[in-house]
Amino acid sequence: MPRGTRLPGPPLDPGLQPERTRMAWTRTSLAFVANGGLLVHAGHVPDRWWYMLPGAAAIAAGFAVYVVGLLRHRRVDQAIRDGAPVAGDRAIRATWITMLVVCVLAATVLVTRP
Known part of the structure; x- marks a missing residue:
């Protein structure tokens, strides 16, 4: 369908769907960051810093998901x-x-942690 062509059907409220989309992506990013923080805490073992890597990856993914959500909202x-x-x-x-x-x-x- 060419850009700018209106779809048939009832008129859409242009504010609600993008807002719900933005809120869903924000909740997902917050879930990644919160779980990442818990994983960093659970993986904190002296002399074994690599156990905290999944938590750090989850936190980084949370920020990436937030940016993707903003772009998708637009x-x-x-x-x-x-x-x-x-x-x-x-x-x-x-x-x-x-x-x-x-x-x-x-x-x-979590399974291999001493």
Whole structure:
């Protein structure tokens, strides 16, 4: 569908969907950062700094998810204003894969921790 073409159907409220999207990405990023902090705390073992790496990775991922959420918010907002489709799930898949990797690393550290 060409950019700027309105989709048929009831008029959309241009403020609600982008706002919900932004809030969902913000909650996801906060979950990454909070769990990363807990993992850093759980992985704190003297002379074994590498046990804190999954927590640091989760915190870094949280900040990255927040930035992606801001960019996605702008894109969704503009797509709704233009009447264009909002679909696109690369960021969602990347976030899911990142979460899975952090979980596997965290489980490995927590199981092998002395």
